[in-house]
Amino acid sequence: MPLVMDCEITARQEVAEGHHRLVLHAPAIAAQAQPGQFCMLQVQPGCYPFLRRPMSIERTFADGISILYKIEGEGTRLLSAAHAGDSLNIQGPLGKPFPLERAYDRQILVAGGIGVAPFPGLAEAILRVLGKTPEVVLAARTEDLLLCEKDFRQMGCKVHLATDDGSAGDKAFASEVLERLESGPDTLVYACGPMPMMKAVHFVCEESGALCYASLEALMACGDGVCLGCALEAKREIEAERMVRVCKDGPVFDTALIDWNAR
């Protein structure tokens, strides 16, 4: 059951230019949260910005959660002025988590830019629950925006780096690195990043026979399935049922269900 509560910010740090991590004291939310779920953050009291901001949970701890985000607009810019000790109203956990599937030999996490946000928690869960060590494809525009690399290495994950400018790892897109890893029907791919990346990752998996779960992003007002503002086209037989809600039916979807050509 999602909660709405005022939480104390226990830390806020800039992890790369324009990228921040918030650590929140929220034991009741942490106790329920699963990897891939998100929270709606009320940036500040009053009416501005009007809507809450949906943010993936990065990790959960005994007494709280962390959130990794990129400054995209006014709401995230304001959030980045918050200090440890400040209070933040959050709603969560919301949405469907990443399914953990024992039947697959290989688990590959494909992260593009700030899309890495839900993956430290997912990698931990795969290790803890399934006893498997996932591989990670970590892609970003430039080297300094490759986030959480150290966290994945500490967990023993093999990390494949890629940057758009070649400043670290391969000068390639995440989907191209994934292609080289030769996924197959024994592989479960988890993807999170910009929509064009996830579309490309979906088609790589479709080709190789890998199952792919992607965490999608959309503008949303309620975060809880009511407003229908975040709907996306899915592949459905019945025309009137073709829309899925990113917030409630997702944010994690089997990418085979999404109508990627509608985008």
Add this chain to the structure above:
Amino acid sequence: MAANLRVDLGGLLMKNPVTVASGTFGYGQEYDEYFDIRQLGAVTVKSLSLQPRAGNKPPRLVETPAGMLNAIGLQNVGIDAYLKHKLPFLRERGCPIIGNIYGHNPDEYAELARRLEAEQGADAIEANLSCPNVHDARSSQGAALVAQDPEKVAEYTRATKSATKLPVFIKLSPNVMDIKEPAQAAQEGGADAVSMINTLLGMGIDPETRRPVLSNIVGGLSGPAIRPIAVRMVWEAAKVLRIPILGMGGIRDASDALQFILAGATAVAVGCYTFRQPDAPLQVIQGLEEYCVRHQVEDIKSLVGALDIGG
């Protein structure tokens, strides 16, 4: 002593004057996880059409200063799925239901009203004659709404009324020159109350791409940004109507709700503010109780239209 908050909204008896705006509360189930929805005076459900509707393509939503612009396009499960899958929860919870309906012509409104009554799917009908997001804004006709044509308002109202004994509310659009005209047309057509206001037509453009921000080009503006317009329109309509008004538009708290009541609304609906604060409707009810105690108001009905303009 606690004040009497009970109101009679055109034949719908509500234990307090607070409901929710159609489309901001789904079919009740989601927000029941945040507060006990039985505390509401009524639950107003998302618009129901005879057939399910997929709604508009994304993007459907954009934030605006103190509000939001949406063009969902009446995506809904359709009346059959509502009666089968959504209604049992609401009936089990036992709250009065305002069944919001949307059709393409008067016959469809009549059919929807008839079915909701026959299958006990609602305790009152709210006919949505004012959704701005179901017309092609590219066409020369633009986004013409039934609620913009008083003759059509009367015709659709009569058709809906003739099909049911349930109270019928007509949901009006603020996108008119004079709100009194469609309001009076609804009254002449036999409406038991009017709901006002629906969203204001709006539009946003991304200068970087030179594209509209919504796929539908235009959308409906809601939120605190529109509240002063809604209060003014309720005040204007109340001066000429005998039937009660369900007031809405940007309500956040009891103070906002009281503006509508003092302007002439018998009951109020909390809309998209619930997205920001899921228990906002409950806080409005509690705030009204506190206000009545503080102002020694014994019966909230005494506040309806009690605006003091001096002189």
